[in-house]
Amino acid sequence: MRSVTSTRLAASDRPAQELLRSSALLSHLSARARDEVVAATAIEHVPARTMLLREGEPPQWIHLVLEGLVRLFTTAGNRQITLTILRAPTLVPAEMIDLQAPAPVSACTLRRAHLGRIAIADATRLLLREREFAGLAQRQLAAHWRDLLCEVKSLRAHTSFQRLVAWILAMHRLGSGPIDLPYDKSVLAARLGMAPETLSRDFARLSSLGVSVKGRRLDIADPRLLETLAGFAGASLPPVP
Amino acid sequence: MRSVTSTRLAASDRPAQELLRSSALLSHLSARARDEVVAATAIEHVPARTMLLREGEPPQWIHLVLEGLVRLFTTAGNRQITLTILRAPTLVPAEMIDLQAPAPVSACTLRRAHLGRIAIADATRLLLREREFAGLAQRQLAAHWRDLLCEVKSLRAHTSFQRLVAWILAMHRLGSGPIDLPYDKSVLAARLGMAPETLSRDFARLSSLGVSVKGRRLDIADPRLLETLAGFAGASLPPVP
Known part of the structure; x- marks a missing residue:
């Protein structure tokens, strides 16, 4: 699988900036907070099967998934086991507290996806400084928690x-x-x-x-x-x- | 199963207040934030099988579980199906964003437990006003999310x-x-x-x-x-x- 590598969004890349700015993901943020997030974010299209997180390794980026599907999976022997599928718009990883901790699962795109990425150091600063961004992360995590409970319910019942x-x-x-x-x-x-x-x-x-x-x-x-x-x-x- | 009913902690109930104040749950909070939480919280011992949340109903309280185990479960026909077990110290419900939303699962104590409870209206105000308490809720949710991913990994793999x-x-x-x-x-x-x-x-x-x-x-x-x-x-x- 591929890994994501890219550079910060060029100031001149207006269409990509506009796409991020108008994403449903940021719709609860004030214009000011949105500007902060856009300034910290690199945007790109990535193909299917791009690795976003590797189980056991600390995340390198926060991903703002604007379009696409992300599969959370684990590896047992040679098998890849799908745990759940996250839908855009979403943040990956979902748990944004201890960003130095190793990821509990791996994540990759399921099909061509449109991503914003924020380097971990920038994301940590943004979470501390920008209360609205921290609120966005918390809402996303709460939604994922509820979805995952539903998946477990369905698996068990x-x-x-x-x-x-x-x-x-x-x-x-x-x-x-x-x-x-x-x-x-x-x-x-x-x-x-x-x-x-x-x-x-x-x-x-x-x-x-x-x-x-x-x-x-x-x-x-x-x-x-x-x-x-x-x-x-x-x-x-x-x-x- | 029983339901929790009780009144706000009496100001004179010093031992209960001290127990909450010294709980590991609040150990990351400043003394000031801790006072805020203690003032909003009623404390009591509850027996095993006390219902904390009912699937499909909005939560009535935020529970600060200081001691004990909480079973998250769903009901299918006559069967109760255990989804996961949360350990003290913890917050129930874990997702504290939209407290008006119906609970996705039911929760009850597994054995005698020591609980603090905050009425939903108070909890909502506290989350808005007290940034440290919101941070605590977020750390707890992130930990639960990681634990639940591990449970699903184990179930599937x-x-x-x-x-x-x-x-x-x-x-x-x-x-x-x-x-x-x-x-x-x-x-x-x-x-x-x-x-x-x-x-x-x-x-x-x-x-x-x-x-x-x-x-x-x-x-x-x-x-x-x-x-x-x-x-x-x-x-x-x-x-x-």
């Missing part, structure tokens, strides 16, 4: 088939019409904690419930049928994608 | 037998000599995500590795043997108890 149905229902609620898988089926299987073969079998089982799968596109004939059969209340749907 | 061995090794590292289980075997099984019968079987399997179980006491003849067999590095041991 539901079968892998139920988790798949819940994921499809959550995706369905997000948009309208057919669902385009946002990543490979192998990533979806890993995220749901099942083997790829189990996912294929579960997709086959879903065809009798009106869900048709063609490549990475899912069509759902009757979401209510799915909901009833899986026994899911809306509140327990997982964060997606 | 290890078998239930490996999780049991890791838990025993972590408990062994915490103290010296034999390990006294801090809660029922049924709670340990739930926490490790296994059926009680599986736990019994795994304990039986451990006897050939020099681990003897009598009631709630475990003796470990050779921790290094255990470590080698389970293939655990120190870094991946879970938070305990």
Whole structure:
């Protein structure tokens, strides 16, 4: 996998600056605080599978993920195990207190992503000096904590088939019409904690419930049928994608 | 289960005030900030199985858990499913941003506990006014986030037998000599995500590795043997108890 390397945002790079300034991530900040963050941030597009954090190593950057998905994972032997997937806009790492501590997990982009990066020394200063930025970090962390609790709930309380149905229902609620898988089926299987073969079998089982799968596109004939059969209340749907 | 009800700490209740003031939870605060927190807090002993949070309902109190263990759980049908166990000193709920939001999970004490409680309206004011208290909340949340990531790592990467061995090794590292289980075997099984019968079987399997179980006491003849067999590095041991 690649690592991120780049330089501070050039003052002349107006489009990138504007993109960051108008990001939903910074929407709660005052114009003044936003200027502070923009001044400290380097922006770039990075390809899929760019490493943002390595488990066991202290982070080198704070990443402001403006667009894209980030997979948190751990390595056991030769296997990579997906723990959860964070959605833009978000901050990585989520826990911004002791930035000298080794990262508890690894993180990489799942597809082409748009990132802002702040060097750790700058981020530490910014967190101390800029109360609004510290507040942003805290809101993000609280949201991640709640999402991760939901993932654990789902892992413990539901079968892998139920988790798949819940994921499809959550995706369905997000948009309208057919669902385009946002990543490979192998990533979806890993995220749901099942083997790829189990996912294929579960997709086959879903065809009798009106869900048709063609490549990475899912069509759902009757979401209510799915909901009833899986026994899911809306509140327990997982964060997606 | 019981619910917490009580009144603000009486100014005359010096021993309780002193206990809170000297708690490790507040050790990073200045004397001034500590006074602010103490003034807003009611303190009491509560029995095991006292409900602190109900899933789906907004929290009524912030709890400063000074002594004891708190189980986070969800309910699926008639089953209660343990998600993780938080150790004192800690704050419950951990995510202190949107205190009007419904709690994502339920929380109850696992054994007799010593609690400080702050009414939500007071806690909200305190978080706004007292920067050091907000910092404390943020450090706690970051620690919980890291612990929960470790729990998910362990759930996904290890078998239930490996999780049991890791838990025993972590408990062994915490103290010296034999390990006294801090809660029922049924709670340990739930926490490790296994059926009680599986736990019994795994304990039986451990006897050939020099681990003897009598009631709630475990003796470990050779921790290094255990470590080698389970293939655990120190870094991946879970938070305990």
